Structure formats: C-alpha cells, structure tokens
Amino acid sequence: MISNRLSRWTLLFFAVALLNFLVAQGVLISGLTWPAQSLSAPVTLIAVHLLTIGWLLLLMLGALFQFIPVITSRPLPSQTLTLVTLIAIELGLIGMVCGFLALNFANALLAHCLPVGGALVIVGVLLACYDIGVPLLKARPMSLPARLVLTGLAFLLLTVTLGLLLALALSVSGFAVYVAPLLAQGVAYHALAGLGGWFTLTAMGVSYKLLPMFTLAPEERGRAGEAVLQLGATGFALAVAAGLIRAWHPAPLLSILSWLGDALVALAIGIYLWDVVRIFRSRKRAVIELHNKAAVGAFIMLGGTTLLAIVLMSLGVFAAHVGVFVFLVLFGWLSGLGLTQLYKIVPFLTWLGRFGQQLGRGPVPRVQDLVDEAHSYPWFVIYFIAVLLAALAGFAGSAFVFQAGVGLSALATIGLAFEYWRAWRAYYPRLRPSKPPVPPFKPGEGIIHGQH
Amino acid sequence: MASIEALTLDVREELRKGGEPLPLILGAVEVLKPGQSLRLLTTFEPLPLYAVLARKGFAHSARHLGEGDWEVLFTPGAANPQAKADQPKSATAGTSTAGWPAPSARLDNRGLQPPEPLVRILDALEHLGPGEVLEAINERDPVFLYPELEARGAAIHTDKQADGVHLLIRHAK
Numbered sequence: 001m002i003s004n005r006l007s008r009w010t011l012l013f014f015a016v017a018l019l020n021f022l023v024a025q026g027v028l029i030s031g032l033t034w035p036a037q038s039l040s041a042p043v044t045l046i047a048v049h050l051l052t053i054g055w056l057l058l059l060m061l062g063a064l065f066q067f068i069p070v071i072t073s074r075p076l077p078s079q080t081l082t083l084v085t086l087i088a089i090e091l092g093l094i095g096m097v098c099g100f101l102a103l104n105f106a107n108a109l110l111a112h113c114l115p116v117g118g119a120l121v122i123v124g125v126l127l128a129c130y131d132i133g134v135p136l137l138k139a140r141p142m143s144l145p146a147r148l149v150l151t152g153l154a155f156l157l158l159t160v161t162l163g164l165l166l167a168l169a170l171s172v173s174g175f176a177v178y179v180a181p182l183l184a185q186g187v188a189y190h191a192l193a194g195l196g197g198w199f200t201l202t203a204m205g206v207s208y209k210l211l212p213m214f215t216l217a218p219e220e221r222g223r224a225g226e227a228v229l230q231l232g233a234t235g236f237a238l239a240v241a242a243g244l245i246r247a248w249h250p251a252p253l254l255s256i257l258s259w260l261g262d263a264l265v266a267l268a269i270g271i272y273l274w275d276v277v278r279i280f281r282s283r284k285r286a287v288i289e290l291h292n293k294a295a296v297g298a299f300i301m302l303g304g305t306t307l308l309a310i311v312l313m314s315l316g317v318f319a320a321h322v323g324v325f326v327f328l329v330l331f332g333w334l335s336g337l338g339l340t341q342l343y344k345i346v347p348f349l350t351w352l353g354r355f356g357q358q359l360g361r362g363p364v365p366r367v368q369d370l371v372d373e374a375h376s377y378p379w380f381v382i383y384f385i386a387v388l389l390a391a392l393a394g395f396a397g398s399a400f401v402f403q404a405g406v407g408l409s410a411l412a413t414i415g416l417a418f419e420y421w422r423a424w425r426a427y428y429p430r431l432r433p434s435k436p437p438v439p440p441f442k443p444g445e446g447i448i449h450g451q452h
Numbered sequence: 453m454a455s456i457e458a459l460t461l462d463v464r465e466e467l468r469k470g471g472e473p474l475p476l477i478l479g480a481v482e483v484l485k486p487g488q489s490l491r492l493l494t495t496f497e498p499l500p501l502y503a504v505l506a507r508k509g510f511a512h513s514a515r516h517l518g519e520g521d522w523e524v525l526f527t528p529g530a531a532n533p534q535a536k537a538d539q540p541k542s543a544t545a546g547t548s549t550a551g552w553p554a555p556s557a558r559l560d561n562r563g564l565q566p567p568e569p570l571v572r573i574l575d576a577l578e579h580l581g582p583g584e585v586l587e588a589i590n591e592r593d594p595v596f597l598y599p600e601l602e603a604r605g606a607a608i609h610t611d612k613q614a615d616g617v618h619l620l621i622r623h624a625k
Contacts, residue, residue, distance in 0.1 A: 070595050216565060216591060284563055351567070356600055360574035367567060 006066070006353050008079045011424065013062025013086055014342060018417050020054025020093070021335070025410035029403050034323050035394050040187065042104040046097050051330050053093045053121060056199055059338045061085060061128050063206065063345060064149065068132050071146055071209055072139035076131045085124045085131070092120030099171060111171040118167040122160045129153050144225045148205025151233045155197025158240070162190040181247040188322075189243045195329050196265060197236040200302075203337055204228060204272055207295075210341060211276065214292060215283035224275040228268050235264030262313070269306045273299060290373040291344035294380035298340060301332030301387070324394040331387045331409065339383065339416055347371050347423040354426060365429040372428050376419045383412035458489035464521065467495045474605050477501065481508060481526075490526040497522050499583060499622070503548070503607040549609045549620050555587035556580060562591050562616050570597050573621065577606060580623040589616040 024047050027033060033043040065082050069075055076082065095117020102110030133153060136146050162182075169176045169183045176183060212219045221228075239261030246254040276299055280288070305328040312318040312325070347370040355364040390405025422428060461480045463473035473494070480490055490510070492498070501524075502512050510526040517523050557576055561569035569590045574597075576586055593610065594617070601608050605624030610617060 073593065073595060213566060213592065216563065219592070285565055348567070352596060356596075357603065359571055359600065360576075360578040364571075366571075 006349060007062075007069075007076070007082065009083045009086060010062045010066045011346070011349060012083075013058050013065070014346065014420070016086065016090060017055050017058035017062065018413070018420075020050050020058065020090075021413060022410060022417075024050035024055060025406055025413065028406040029410065031399060031403050034327075035397060035399055035402055039323050039326070042100045045103075046100045048326075048330075049093065049096055049100070051335075052194060052199075053089060053096070056330070056334050056338065057125075058086065058089060059342075060199065060202060060206075061089075061132075063341070064128075064132050064202075066345070066349065067206060067209070068135050068149070071143055072135040074135035074138060077134050078131060081127045081131050085128045088120050088124030088127065092117045092122075092124060095120060096167070099167070103170060114171045115164065115167040118160075118164045122164060125156060125160050129157065143209075143219075144221055144229060145205040145209040148201050148208065148229055148232075151229065152198050152202030152205065155193050155201065155236065159190060159194035159198055162186060162193065162244075166190060182244075185247040186244065189240045189247075191326065192236065192243070193240045195326070195334070197233075197240065199334050200269075200329075201229075201232055201236070203334060204232070206341070207276070207337070210344070211279050211292065211295075212283075214285075214289060214344060215279060216285040217279045217283040221275060224271055224278070228272045228275065231264045231271070232268035235261045235266075235268055237261070239265065262309075266306055266310060269302060273303050289344065289368070290371070290377060290380070291340050291342075294340040294343070294377075294384075295337060297380065297384040298333055298336030301328060301336050301384070305329055305333060321395065324391050327394060328387070328391050331390070332384070336384060336387070339413065340380065342420055343371065343376065343416070346420045350424050350426065365426070369429045370423040370426060371419065372422075376416065379412045379415040379419070383409055383416070386412060456485060456488045458491040458525065459484060460491040460493070462493040464493055464495050472605075474501075474504075474603075478504075481505065481510075484528070487528060489528065492524045492526065493517075494522050494524065495520050498524060499607075501605070503622075504602070506548070549585075549622075552585050552620065552622055553583065554585070555620065556584045557586050559586065559588040561588055564591070566592070567596065570594060570600070573597060573619070574600060574604075577604070577621060577623055582623060584623045586619075586621045586623070588619040588621065590619060591616060593617055594619070 027043065027047040027050065033041060033047050037044055039048075061082075065076060095113045097117075099111055099114025099117055102108075102113060132149070136142075136150050136153075139146055142150075165179055165182060166186060169179045179186075208221060208225065209219070211217065239258050242254045242257035242261060246258065280292075305325065308328070309318065309325055312321050318325070347367050351365075351367045351370055358364050386405050386408035388405075390402050390409065393399075393401035393405055459480060461477060463476055466473050466476060477490075477492065484490060492501075497514055497516075505512065505526050510528055512524055512526050514522055514524045557580060559569075559572055559576055561572055564572070569588070573586065573588050573594070576588075580586055593612065597619075598608065601621065607622045607624075609620040611619075
C-alpha cells in the first residue's frame, strides 16, 4: 500500500530547476561564453553546470521521486531526504559557480568553493540514490524502466566522482599532478557519462513508462527494449572506460574499444527511436496529447544529433564542433523532453493532490482541464525552432544569432513555465466550467442484476 | 504474549459524529508494542478493516455487544506480513476475497487513459451500498487508486492477467 502517494517536494524541485534553467539561458544570452569562448572557459563551465546540475539533474530527480513509487509499487524510504537532496544540490551548485568564478579571477581562496560545492552536490546525489535505489532494488520482477534508471544511477555516481576529481585538480594545486591526464582528457568522459549514461539512459527509462501509459500502447518492449538497455549501457561504459584508461596509457586497442562503444550507443539510440515510433503506431488512443506531440520534437533532436555526431566523426571534425553537439544534446534532446513531459507531470500531480479526495463525491475537473493545449502549443514550436536556430548559428560561428536563438528559447521556457504555473493554480478550470470526466460512470451502468 | 494487556480503542463516538476512524485505528496499530493486541469498539462490524490489518499481520475475532455495538480483538502474529509484503504485484495482491459477495457492478476500463479508470472506479464506488463489491478490469496496475481506497476504507484485490488487471473492490461503510 502506497501511503506516500505524492512525492512531497517534486513540484519544488521543478520550480528550482526551471529557475536554474532560466539563469543558465541568461548566461548564454549575455554573450560571456560559448560560442565566443572555449568550452573549458570558466563562464562556459558555469553555464554547463547550471544546465546539467541546476536544471536537468533537479528536474530528473524530482520526477524520479514521483515516478519510482509508480513503477515499483513501493514508497520512497524518506520524503524528508528528498528535500535535503534539493537543498544540498542547490547549495553545492552555488558553491561550484563561485568556484568557477574564482578560476576566472585566479582567487585561490574562493577556488576552494569548487570542491566544497562539488562535495555538497555529491551528498545530495548519494541521498537521492538511496531514496531511489532502495525501492528499485527491492522491486521484483525488475521492469525495463527500473533497470534503465538503475543503470543511469550508476553512471550518475561515476559522473559526480569524476567531477569531484576534476574540481580538486582545478582548485588544489598539489592534487593536479596526480590527475594531470584526467585534467587534460577527462572532461569529455565526465560529460559522456553524465549526458549519456545518466541522463539519456534514465530519460529512456522514464519515457518507456510514460509514453505507453498516456498513449495506451503495450508496455512490454520485448527484445527492442532489452537491446536498448544492454547496447546503451555497454556502449557508454565501454566508451567512458576506454577513454579514461587511454588518458593514462594511450594504446591503439583502447581507441578501437572507445570507437566500438560509440557505435553501440548509436545503435541503441537508433533502436530506441524505432521503438518509440512503434509505441506511437501501436497506441490505442487516437488523440495524442500535447506533451507527447511536442516530445516528438525532442525525439527528432535525439536522432538528428546522433546522425550529426556520426557525420562529424566520420569527417574527422567532431572536436571542432563539439560545442554545438553538446548544446543540441542539452537543449534539443534532454531539455526538450523535460519541458514536454512537465506539461503532463505538473497537471497530473496537481490534479491528484487537489482533487483526489473529492473524486466520486462531486464534480471535479479532468486532468486535461488544467491545461490549455492551444495556448501552449506555440511555445513548444518556438522552443524547438529557437534551439535549431542557435545550433545553426553555432556552426556558422555567429555569436549574435546564437544569443538571439537562446533568447528565443528562454522566452518559450518562460511561456511554458507560466502554463505549468497556471496548471498548478488550477487557473483554467476556474476560468470556465469543466466538462465531466470522460466517459463518466452513470448510475445503473454496469450494474449486475439478480446475482445476489 | 498474553501478559501484555490489549490496547483499547473506542471509535464509536467518532463514528456517531460522522468522523473517519481509520486514521485513529492505524495510528493505534503503530503504537502497539510487539505482541500487543488491539481491542476495537465500533458501531458496526468493520469488515474492510479485517483485510487492511490482516496485511499488517493481525487476526481478528469479533463479538456483537448488542445495540449495534461491536467489539473486535485484533491479535498480532497470526499471519506473516513480511512474506505478503514481498509478494510481487504481478501476482494477485491485496485482500483475500473470501466471504465477499458477488460483484454488484462491473466496469471495463481498458482503453481509457490514466486517470480516467481511477475516476470511474471512485465514481462507481459511490453508487454502491455498504459491503458491496465492484469488479473492474484496468489496463494497468492502478497505483494511484490504492491510497484513495485506503482513505475511503475500501478493500481491494488485484489480479494481473493477460487481458488486463482484474480488480475486486469492496465498499466500506
């Protein structure tokens, strides 16, 4: 029996995450960083970590705290710990931002904020892993989404550990000599473990539950789902491990393994996208709601970005355009999927929290009454066009158009945040009377007569 | 075990006021010492509660005191709650339906998107009389339904089959 039906702090996670996203977009709009500056410039690092930790990590954890009890039928060990997680990660992030600023101004004292902040983030992540991992490990049989999320958590731990080592190397002068190869080449694998192993595999796991749930498609994904998990997990692990070992011991074999890892990842993404198409095609529900319609934008971004990486790698120019690639993964695929799924998660949680007790005891609005799809649809279109525009500008090296693109994406984010807020405040049902739940139960319908 | 005196909880006043006794009862169960029994005084035989507390490992014996009052003694250790808690949801889960009447209403919720099955079941439940049973077939395990039923004092039996999740829900009151 799940007593903690609703994750208590999930909506606060989302609010803080969205704020961080807007701040990160602000940093990019300011022109202080990429593409005008290199990827390893301190201000770029600030923007990237605001995006990855402040926005995507908090968004994902907030969603998982609600999602894990649903897929495991078990409550989280502690709701309070989820709040501690939020505070630790946000404070840690602020510390890290101060630390990166210190790198810019070569302030040795302030530089210690970086590993201290990083350590706080790790504390938050460990607490979250406990809260999410315990119900996941206990659930039998372990579903495909559960196994994808567990694999993602392992990569999350790897990512933050590598991050802390990098932070120490950057801020503690004596430490750098021990991890010099990591400092030189490790950043790429820190990013690959985080964006790929953690975010992408976990997002796949969550979508494998949410997509069939709201389109009424079969949840069992059979061999395709297994292939996505096994090829994806092996691919990311191989690419990260081979890359890291190569930083210390360059060997031709490791380059081949690293390449093989990349290939497996591309294969896993291909199968996943094919499977997503299968889910949409086998759905029993004719109408596709806006959150899933808009998610198609994110899936196209995932496919397009993967193709782009393949082309850039085969032309041998991937390194020159790695910035655009990372931007597309962050804004197109991960943020795109996040923004679209929030459009369902926020109304659903609001509806359960506000109206759950009244169900069957009087008129209540439907979940879909909490949103106005026609009103929100343009924001999703603007968002994805803005991301595409910024990415093209990144290729062309036009800083101004890039800033304008990100500015447009920020505008769309604000528009969507406003719509989430309206859903949370039950604005639309107040504005107009809601229709009864469809299809309603009519007295007498389904009543069996003469059985007892 | 017999040396510990049973904890007595009288919810008759609460019930006459039209209140909700379940939180009080569950609260009392939480403060029981190991091996201690719960003696409950109510204004009706609390059939749905038997299932709820059986899952926590309590056996029950009820006695009619006259004038509509009931005394029910819940004794711990009668079942193995851990073994039940670890049962996968994919098999049958929830309450035993022994002694339940035949369903008085049936709902086929397949083909409906969440949370419509939840809305329909709770809606239909309100049209049922005390102790009556509703049968429903859902597309998926209705995870958000369980707490709502718990809050309403209703009992549920879940059975996952190839054609859907079969639910038997017994109205409280």
